[in-house]
Amino acid sequence: MPPVDTRQRHGPHTDSAVCPFCALLCDDLILRSNDDSSFTIRRNGCSRAALDFSRPATDEPPRVQGQATSHDDAIRVATRILKKSRRPLFGGLATDVDGMRAIINLAERSHGIVDHLHGDALTSMTRLMQTRGWYATTLSEVRNRADLVIVADVDFNDRYENFERHCLKPQTRLQGGRAPARKVVFVGTGANSPGVEVDMRLGCSRDGLGEVFSALLAGLRGHRMDARRPGGVKPAAIAELVEAIQAANYCTIVFAPGQLGSHRESIIATFCDLVDAINQQQRAALLALGGDDGGQSALSTTSWLTGYPLRTEFGKTLAFEPQINRTADLLATRTVDCLLWTDAYGRNPTPPSTGVETIVIGARPSASRRPPAVFIPVGTPGLDHGGRLVRTDSVVTLQLVAQRESRLASVAQIATQILDSW
């Protein structure tokens, strides 16, 4: 049996909990425990957190080929599969810093590849970082400093619901500096932001975002615009927003890379260009909302431990191949022979359909009809055990503490047990 991971309360005792279910990592949730080990959020939650906290801890046993088995047997079989594998893929990676540390060690031992379930969006960002860079900001800066926030089609229904409370419309902002009235502009498909109060709205499709921001850039530079309605937006509206940008002390463009579709890289490059242009005379910065399901933690931890971001292979030397080492492609082409899928948040319990042997380390059993070769249940960081998670802005890392008595092991423990039984 794994060591009992009892209620670890590290650091200062707090009466509020950190929510691990999106990368905002709200740390002020007030929870009520229910008899079935689930939680009801009494204050400061959101619809996503309400759903995720309402799940009781899994009582699913470890399974091998769908059959319940002992923990030790599951570890033994998982180890055997990985040892046999010539090139395993460590996918999902929905875990925390400590889980990633252990997975990295396991990937190194087994000559594997690491990629996160949000690898496409995360890799777009790292590729932009590696090719042009940008000027970014963080949540508390947006809250206090920004007097113009341009929200680029973020779907707050899906996640980041509390961004409005923390950053867009906070009750209090620093007055020590200049804190002029805040203007919020939404650019995109209005249907995505019904709850967000905005001062100005430029309706365009997601595909039109690039055009709209290019037009803003052209307007800022004083260029004539050829397109009659860039992205379907009236030129007058573009001109009005250009004026707002020119009048602002600190403009922030907020976007969610994971929601911008397959053209995200060129769209985000336009955001970067606009911010660079504004910064020649005034101040502006970008804020990317992303790295959910432990994505930011996986990216950061992999980077400091190996030097490279995700999609790195542990061969004779490290090989960073962002275009090649993509989960979907590696599985479709069968260039890996094993998948170890990690999902400690229970949001992505079913690994991609694949013909290779699959090990699932998960907080919930897979819903797929064909069971994985091995399923090993784990707890969720911040519910069943402690953990550390990196926030969306990659600056603040939060310590999570267990909220319930749990016998479920952590991903870090499982990966370490596999390594120890190698």
Add this chain to the structure above:
Amino acid sequence: MLQRLKGGRIYDPQNGVDGDVRDLYIRDGKIVSAPVHSRQADVVTDISGRVVMAGAIDIHTHIGGGKVNIARMMLPEDHAADAVPRGRHPHIGCGHAAPSTRTAGYRYAEMGYVACFEPAMLPANARQAHLEMADTPMVDKGAYALLGNDDFLLRAIKAKRDPEYIRDYVAWTLNAAQALAIKVVNPGGINAFKFNQRKLDLDERNAAYDITPRQILLTLAEAVRQLGLAHPLHIHGCNLGVPGNLATTLETIHGLDGLRAHLTHLQFHSYGTEGDFKFSSGAAEIAEVINRNGNISLDVGQVMFGRTVTESGDSMRQFAGSIHADPKKWIGMDIECDAGCGVVPFRYKNKSFVNALQWAIGLELFLLIEDPWRIFLTTDHPNGAPFTCYPHLIRLLMDRSFRNDMLATINPDAAAASRLASITREYSLYEIATMTRAAPARSLGLDGFGSLAAGSNAHITVYQEHDNKETMFSTPEYVFKNGQLIVRNGRVTEEVQGATHVVHPQFDAGVDNDLRLYFDRFMTVRKDSIQVSDDEIRDNGRGEIVVHPTTPTC
């Protein structure tokens, strides 16, 4: 077990030992007095003729935290050109200017270093910095918390809060961030840049708060003095890299009026405006003032030629410098009402007048500043060059003939503009041991470090003497950490985890309460959430925390 290192030549400036041939004895991780009978040793290692120093200490090296990790992510080309293959170290890794944490730890140990200090830890980012440092094996570590651009402090100074209140806030920060010292970067300037000020000289006003860098510097230096920290305020001053910043630096020293301070990467702050290129060396004037002012210590931030990446909290100056990015990419950031950062890849070229003169200015500082107890060997890794250049730098300091050979290869106008050729000084082994061991240990208050006296930690580096000092310092024959052999002939033999060095000065609960309210009202995390606990550093036995005493002066 009693271990004897027999017959080495000992360079131990903390105890005035200059090349004496002596045996060293180690028991339970400490250096102990010689037993009555030398035959009592259980293990004898013959190091006759070898040079023996305490383990080296890097007082200023960017090894962990947000901007370091940004540099790693943005520079795959840096890593591909410097891969560490499987089997070379206990763990695979890579990276020349922005190495992985593990590779950095192994390489430091392989150069005989036993402790490294991250000089710019943002309190908002402290947990990540500690996680990265925990994943930096082999060496002990610690960090300096960044203050001086945080809105809380600037509000407090503007509101003319009394020095005790500021002192309490500084103490709270040291505790919350688990830091060893306080660093200030471009005081008030990073904050001013958020309000679109593009420069901020020592007596210029941060427009948002109507206070000057001078006020911030003096406020923090006084708070550090009152708290009785061993290491004085660690100052990255105004106008980094700006021609003519010599005047700012001299005025900063005068303005401190005898208060202890450490001026970091001083090379980048020692520029005049003479000559055809309006860029000249201010090293002689700076050195003269430093030599007269015993309250000032410094590290150099030596530039070496080649590719690197500049990582700094100074978003204002990094923005200005980003036009020189090579390759053409850079990241800037405004951070959490706390500070900022800028990461700009760069290539120092020996044929560039400016770069070549920067190289010469650094060496002039090393050679004209007389007291090796107050000047520390750094390249401000990786801003001037990666730390792996240290052996080459030591050769430049110890070997005038080699230095002049190198001088002949740089931009001739820069060589002519420098007085380097006329400087005859060559560092001795005793002086190298002072500036890389004894002095940084003393400056940081690390008892048991930088010394080979009985009672000290058995952090010992043994070198084979060589005419080529670069060869000698690149591959120590033995490195012992806490008495354990961790490196043999320049290769890691045993992976160990180092301790984290911190101070925990006391503070009044009033400031804690104010901070709770401040975070609740203005920040996007709660105050408790950014505090890093002792248990996190210990991490179930994986880490160790060493709390150093402070001696409050009031």
